[in-house]
């Protein structure tokens with residue numbers, strides 16, 4: 001496992017955190033030999049705990065960036081992380097602040113060498129449930145404290161505290177749970193640049209203004225130029241306002257969020273940032289485990305023009321969902337079951353799909369009401385529509401591999417990963433022309449796009465897909481095209497690399513910090 005440290009049991013880990021009332025000033029980071037030191041702050045990483053696409057990106061992007069830099073990940077020490085079975089060694093401790101309790105900083109190393117730092121704070125993170133809520137899906141009432149703890153830890157680490165012998169040249173924070181990171185950094189007068197990436201603008205991390213005291217925020221946080229959002233405090237807005245640069249996960253979404261239809265009330269601020277050249281879109285990639293020929297999770301591998309293995313996966317899906325073995329098209333839904341993803345549109349379109357001999361395999365979980373509607377749909381169409389409400393990566397991969405089409409009628413989609421996975425496995429996405437879907441699917445070539453989020457437009461696109469399914473030569477050609485150039489991260493990583501370098505160089509130039517420039521990357 002590449003980590004010399006012995007595993008520390010949870011009880012031992014949590015001892016000491018409550019004693020950590022003062023930060024420890026550590027030695028400055030030695031010059032990086034192969035690149036800059038980057039701290040990637042996130043609330044999910046697929047290796048340990050995942051709720052959706054952020055987990056996938058947090059697992060893949062730091063690894064891809066590690067070709068150019070020394071990237072370490074910082075995440076909260078949820079129960080799933082502490083109990084992962086990986087050796088976890090305590091490397092430092094950090095003090096509390098206002099109502100934010102002290103914490104320990106742990107370090108674990110993934111099999112491939114990726115270093116993950118863990119914010120260990122039993123009272124905040126060691127719970128049943130997912131990163132954001134309990135087993136019933138109800139948000140934790142102290143989420144503001146939980147994620148302020150994460151952000152504060154990141155800002156202290158940027159100060160050279162908490163991790164011995166390592167300090168970031170740049171901090172990369174992601175989504176509202178790490179939105180306070182650039183804010184705490186700014187309020188502490190730190191000059192280390194901080195990028196804030198928006199994976200989904202709709203999740204804002206709001207709390208009452210009264211929480212200011214608990215979070216130990218300065219007066220200026222309450223201003224519109226701070227994190228005030230319609231009478232509340234917004235962690236997401238803090239990220240946008242205080243970061244050196246804002247990125248989001250596709251070019252089209254970067255443009256869309258400057259408009260009222262997609263801006264969630266932040267469009268004015270985002271338009272200003274875009275006009276100042278501070279907001280850019282960098283499309284996500286996928287990790288290289290997505291290989292149709294060699295993926296060990298598939299029933300059988302396959303490649304363009306050789307569909308025997310793909311059919312084996314189709315047969316598997318038919319069996320596991322209790323579908324009759326037929327020639328009708330197999331549609332897949334691999335999605336969090338939430339309003340964003342247009343699951344209700346798919347429910348409405350299902351009758352037509354079934355009437356044309358189609359089958360629909362659904363895997364995902366999410367909002368209780370949508371889960372119930374999906375279940376009821378499957379019960380109305382036994383043998384033709386099936387729902388698996390226990391998300392499982394292996395099953396998801398087999399369903400994608402075995403399907404002909406992926407249904408993804410998202411109302412908005414910052415980037416979307418499922419449609420990229422689907423194309424890689426020769427399943428043609430049927431998706432709304434929005435955000436990253438518009439940027440990663442070629443209409444009529446590698447999938448089918450429709451413009452308006454209405455049943456009528458969606459059904460038109462599904463009809464086009466059904467028509468292609470009736471023409472094997474055409475279907476074959478589109479599958480080959482979809483599989484031809486998978487969007488792996490190594491292609492998407494360059495823009496991040498350039499942005500990191502530009503910001504670090506610019507920061508060191510502006511502040512002319514002695515000795516800092518020597519830490520610049522040689523690549």
Ligand SMILES: Nc1ncnc2c1ncn2[C@@H]1O[C@H](COP(=O)(O)OP(=O)(O)O[C@H]2O[C@H](CO)[C@@H](O)[C@H](O)[C@H]2O)[C@@H](O)[C@H]1O
Pocket residue numbers: 050051052053054056057199200249284334335336337363364365366391396413414415416417418419436
């Ligand atoms: N119930 C479930 N439990 C666990 N995993 C599940 C799941 N349902 C689906 N998944 C998996 O989660 C991933 C979905 O990623 P997406 O990017 O499509 O959407 P998500 O909305 O979560 O991500 C947000 O962040 C990503 C990353 O930037 C953006 O691409 C996207 O547009 C934005 O909405 C896939 O790996 C899928 O297999």
